[in-house]
Amino acid sequence: MTTLRRDPITGRWIVNTEQAEQPEKAQALKEAETCPFCGGSEALTPPEIFALRPKDSKPDSPGWEVRVVPSSSPALRIEGELNRRGELMYDLMNAVGAHEIVIETPGHIANLADLELAQIEKVVKTYTLRVADLKKDERFRSVVVFKTYGGDVVRHSHSQIIATPVTPKNLKEELNGSKDYYGYKERCIYCDIIKQEMQQSKRMVFENESFLGIAPFASRFPYEVWLLPKKHSFAFEAITEKELPFLAVAFKTILKKLQKLLNDPPYGFVLHSSPNLREKSGYWQTIKYDYHWHFEIMPEAAESSGFEWGTGFYLNPTTPEEAASQLSQVEVNF
């Protein structure tokens, strides 16, 4: 059985899967034949969970604009009880969760940066709808949207969504850090960062009415960019209809800049957003005030040298000031 196991020392959760292959690789193998993500190939994926499609069209038929299907080799499975339990001093539970693929266009286009602006808006809209829907399931603590582009990943623009019954350790660290800062200052740390970055301006990559792209002060990777809403908001899915077009422009601009400056590099991005709140619990009761959702975008994040892993330090040869300066100067038109 697929289980979630907790490291007793650090609290890190591990998914022990049954399959020998990792999901993305399994999908890469299929690509050699027919791309299962193209419009017209709907029969090659599991039945769709959701799609933006004309009202008169049937599920799993052509005509869709954005389509969401279950992963064909999911890391976590939607059925079953969590069955949290101990094994002497260890803790484990069933690997219950959701693992979905967001197919971002019916056309065989590899990079989200190359989609039309209106299409990118539909993609981010789909993210919000799926996150909101998955958060209705009380078994899930956290819903993460993430993308990996390039390398051996399917060359058809798509993202993944994982809903997990535990809070991922890196999110928990951010929540704790934000909470500590709020306890001390009674201000959101991300709001303070945004204010300082706008004043200093030397790490600014992009700005529009609602969103900001910055090269973070302690960038782990060269040309890392954080995309944040200017207005304080702890939950991504609470984004308004009015803000969606601004988010699409922000994504398109930042991804195009990276594509042009770094010659179409592999990249990944991850949504960092509030976990599923339990209204009655006092745990993280200040989260609405102290946490601030954002996307972290990282070119070539998949490359790691063993150095980071060995020492726990990231080694970054490009300062964020240099990265921001270069990215700001790249002109993109669309």
Next chain:
Amino acid sequence: MTTLRRDPITGRWIVNTEQAEQPEKAQALKEAETCPFCGGSEALTPPEIFALRPKDSKPDSPGWEVRVVPSSSPALRIEGELNRRGELMYDLMNAVGAHEIVIETPGHIANLADLELAQIEKVVKTYTLRVADLKKDERFRSVVVFKTYGGDVVRHSHSQIIATPVTPKNLKEELNGSKDYYGYKERCIYCDIIKQEMQQSKRMVFENESFLGIAPFASRFPYEVWLLPKKHSFAFEAITEKELPFLAVAFKTILKKLQKLLNDPPYGFVLHSSPNLREKSGYWQTIKYDYHWHFEIMPEAAESSGFEWGTGFYLNPTTPEEAASQLSQVEVNF
């Protein structure tokens, strides 16, 4: 200038280097010509910091058994003051530290597993001497020994040692977790794990008089093995002369098993040991009782799918029970 920058939210430290290449890759390039780590090529490395060599032989001449040199492209530099400072809400300091290469044999042998037992004992002895020496420098909080084998790394058995002026985040997490457990149970969590693993025996990989190899309950990677001293000890460099041969046997056996079972896989290992204590400070005052040094050995650790990075979850298709069962059955003779 090379700086250490602190992420204000999570407390993670990043090294912003000046060089465009990462240290190991820079060294890999040189290999195409003459291996700078071979006996007789001493002039191709910076002057040695330490060597196990006959008393009548000169530094940087042939005849050594294990040789330690500064990295030719160090991530951190030994000269200078830390100059801890703020930049408005951010924290940074000069990237002062040490970055050394332990050349584990004068012969051009790639894998530590293939060295003679007596030679491996000299290697681990060298680790202890360098760690103890670097800990004398009060600027350094943590000294990490680590190895990456395979991939594009120089094919001459060597490890790296990094001394850092801040405690790496992953070590701090372990220290905090161990402290919490001790506060609750008044026992070392690693000692409890050792006891339980020896009783359950299903995750045991190796055992001798002084050391234990286990596949940890929440293994991040397939065939991950932790190598721990049976006797409680918080600091690696406090290992006794009597224990050294047992540690060499443990390393040789575990690395040989991995080599045989997985067909000479790339692997890495990292020393997790107590940071530099400040006797007069109350910080981590219980560390002597609650922390337990160990090595974490991971085959193919360099491969990551973007999934881990995206979600904060490690996906491991091999259970530690299966890994331990397979590794236990591999017979190695030396």
